[in-house]
Amino acid sequence: MTAILEGRNIVKTFTTRRGGQKHEVRAVGDVTVAADRGEIVGLVGESGCGKTTFSRILIGIETASSGTVLHDGKPVATKADWKALRRDVQYVFQDPYTSLCPTMRIGEALAEPLLVHGIGDKSERAERVREALSLVGLQGFIADRLPSQLSGGQRQRVSLARALMIRPRVLICDEIVSGLDVSVQAQVLTLLTELQASLGLSLIFISHDLRVIRYLCDRVVVMYRGEIVEQGPVERVFGAPESDYTRGLLAAIPDHSRRGEPRLGLRPAGHEGARLA
Amino acid sequence: MTTVTAIAMQAPRPAPHRAWRAALNPPIVIGAAILGLAILSAVLAPVIAPYGPTTIDLSAVRKPPSFAHFFGTDGVGRDVFSRVLYGGRVSLTVAGIGMIGSLAFGTAMGLLGAFGNRFVEVAVSRLIDIQLAFPYVLLAIAVTSAVRPSIPVLILLMVLAGWAGAARVVRGIALQERGKDYVKAAAVLGVPKMRVALKHVLPTIIPSLIVLAAMQMAAMIVFEATLSFLGMGVQPPTPSWGGIMLDGKNYITSAWWMTALPGVALVLTSLALVLIGDGLQRRFNAKGVR
Numbered sequence: 001m002t003a004i005l006e007g008r009n010i011v012k013t014f015t016t017r018r019g020g021q022k023h024e025v026r027a028v029g030d031v032t033v034a035a036d037r038g039e040i041v042g043l044v045g046e047s048g049c050g051k052t053t054f055s056r057i058l059i060g061i062e063t064a065s066s067g068t069v070l071h072d073g074k075p076v077a078t079k080a081d082w083k084a085l086r087r088d089v090q091y092v093f094q095d096p097y098t099s100l101c102p103t104m105r106i107g108e109a110l111a112e113p114l115l116v117h118g119i120g121d122k123s124e125r126a127e128r129v130r131e132a133l134s135l136v137g138l139q140g141f142i143a144d145r146l147p148s149q150l151s152g153g154q155r156q157r158v159s160l161a162r163a164l165m166i167r168p169r170v171l172i173c174d175e176i177v178s179g180l181d182v183s184v185q186a187q188v189l190t191l192l193t194e195l196q197a198s199l200g201l202s203l204i205f206i207s208h209d210l211r212v213i214r215y216l217c218d219r220v221v222v223m224y225r226g227e228i229v230e231q232g233p234v235e236r237v238f239g240a241p242e243s244d245y246t247r248g249l250l251a252a253i254p255d256h257s258r259r260g261e262p263r264l265g266l267r268p269a270g271h272e273g274a275r276l277a
Numbered sequence: 278m279t280t281v282t283a284i285a286m287q288a289p290r291p292a293p294h295r296a297w298r299a300a301l302n303p304p305i306v307i308g309a310a311i312l313g314l315a316i317l318s319a320v321l322a323p324v325i326a327p328y329g330p331t332t333i334d335l336s337a338v339r340k341p342p343s344f345a346h347f348f349g350t351d352g353v354g355r356d357v358f359s360r361v362l363y364g365g366r367v368s369l370t371v372a373g374i375g376m377i378g379s380l381a382f383g384t385a386m387g388l389l390g391a392f393g394n395r396f397v398e399v400a401v402s403r404l405i406d407i408q409l410a411f412p413y414v415l416l417a418i419a420v421t422s423a424v425r426p427s428i429p430v431l432i433l434l435m436v437l438a439g440w441a442g443a444a445r446v447v448r449g450i451a452l453q454e455r456g457k458d459y460v461k462a463a464a465v466l467g468v469p470k471m472r473v474a475l476k477h478v479l480p481t482i483i484p485s486l487i488v489l490a491a492m493q494m495a496a497m498i499v500f501e502a503t504l505s506f507l508g509m510g511v512q513p514p515t516p517s518w519g520g521i522m523l524d525g526k527n528y529i530t531s532a533w534w535m536t537a538l539p540g541v542a543l544v545l546t547s548l549a550l551v552l553i554g555d556g557l558q559r560r561f562n563a564k565g566v567r
Contacts (some may be wrong), residue, residue: 102459
């Protein structure tokens, strides 16, 4: 079965100029990730490891230095291909404070994707906006609000609803909960799993939070310095990590479950930092 | 020996109209008062003016300011006060149209410069540079030597002189906005570039446009006066502030009021607009809106 969305051998280098000298920074080096139908793929790694850049290449916000994006097995090359891809694949941005237009009311923002794709008439679109709001657990009156009148969690729900308006098959979520309070994070994650199950979505979920990945994903891809160091089913990677980097990451999870239990006096209390061998 | 004095703590004074007062900082209030007066006297010119703007009275030529003629009379006995009132109608109207025209054209070009393809972007920014480098008086001389000066030609010149400044400001802000996530989000959702520019970015520029409108209006009033004074703007006998000053030019050593008093009207009005623009700018900055 061909994947709905695949980034194959993606490489991205940024060139910076400092003091007349060119520096090449390799943000993503030869990364291949595919999302199958109904699958949740986690992309994990520390800040600056190329997760976001890679995900932006998948949707065409950034262009790859080399490598191809495949949509239903076919390489995406022309403008029309990207357009088709964006009807199937949508993207939710990390920062809910900048990803909504500050001067547009929520209802209009949600109706816009429908409008520009010529879906429905005015009343149908209004109906779809109401549905979308209730889908993400927001009340109808939110449609008349401006983003500045909403909380971070509400905004991220709106972003999610907006990405789902044109009913994509794949949703790329770039650190969508990292800007939110922990309690709100849990709400948004629960919502996301419910939506994923009910809509049969494929998710590419980017996070640096391993607990979130473990909770959510079927498969996980671990990235370090722009390259994949390990990938596989979540249980396997978390249960028996193969790479040292993954082990370091796992050791860095603050473990709340054992708090208060005796630790046999072997280690001082507190968590270990990620050790990179 | 020391004396301990108990200092009564002053309770913070309640501010009942705080929000109202915050919205109207001193420059805005002063500016709006002067501008209001200028507009009111222009609108009510037929009611206030003691004489007709073009009524010649050869028995009262070059009279200094008095109770009969507040601003004195000019070389052919016309009442300068009445002419300044009627001149304000012409000057303010022409400057207003010029301001709106230059702002509209400038905004369109600025957005084009930020959202067009690479070729358009470069073309627009070069055009802005050329326009800004070109002395506008020279441009006016070139144009009015080819076409007879008239009010429509004057307005055209205003648009030509003013659009580049507005375009540069709009382009700068639009480029900044273009880098933000909500613009990328719109692109991912399939919103066409033109729509992104008009529906998403333009509304965020409006506060800046309001400030720009006040500043541009001040510049246009001066521009009108400059060209009319040089004989390339509003043509006699229609009174305009620059034109009245031109009439008085030859008598400036013997009859100062013919040039000085319309000049005062001009300076006060543009000062008022600059104050308003400045106050609004501060207001928007304080609110975090740009």
